[in-house]
Amino acid sequence: MQTNYTGVVSVTIPLVRRLRGQGHGTLVLFSSVAAERPRRSNFVYGSSKAGADAFYQGLADSLAGSGVDVVVVRPGFVRTKMTEGLEPAPLSTTPEAVAEAVARALRRGDGTVWVPPALRFVMAGVRHLPRPVFRRLDF
Ligand SMILES: NC(=O)c1ccc[n+]([C@@H]2O[C@H](COP(=O)([O-])OP(=O)(O)OC[C@H]3O[C@@H](n4cnc5c(N)ncnc54)[C@H](OP(=O)(O)O)[C@@H]3O)[C@@H](O)[C@H]2O)c1
Known part of the structure; x- marks a missing residue:
């Protein structure tokens, strides 16, 4: 919690001040599909x-029109040190594919990036599953 939430917020606030002051820049957050609907x-x-x-x-909305952009990246299962030894989930991907997706988003000015892109649609469904159905999923 300290690293993923408190750490992120406390590093972001001074960065926002700096970027707002200079009138341009982009902040990229490595979020996760796990943010969309946490699994048990x-x-x-x-x-x-x-x-x-x-x-x-919320930050992206508050910075609209300031010249500072925000990109939220939501990867699925990425084969890295963090997931070493775990069975890869369906639609698993690589750090290189995540990097390419982030670079593409920066060029195009996208605000949200799903990696792989199909996860946007999968998670749109998963997010709305009734809880009794969600509980039956084995993950
Ligand atoms: N892998 C996935 O399936 C996946 C999916 C969605 C999102 N993400 C997100 O993508 C980001 C990168 O993860 P990754 O998969 O590339 O993992 P990773 O290879 O394990 O890299 C994590 C990095 O965070 C550093 N770190 C770990 N705990 C820390 C702490 N308490 N304080 C400061 N630094 C710390 C590690 O430093 P050291 O090398 O020094 O230990 C390492 O550089 C993370 O935010 C993760 O939540 C990963």
């Missing part, structure tokens, strides 16, 4: 990401 297997992590993700969404 990692809800502590999911809730920390949900908090940071919500902070950045």
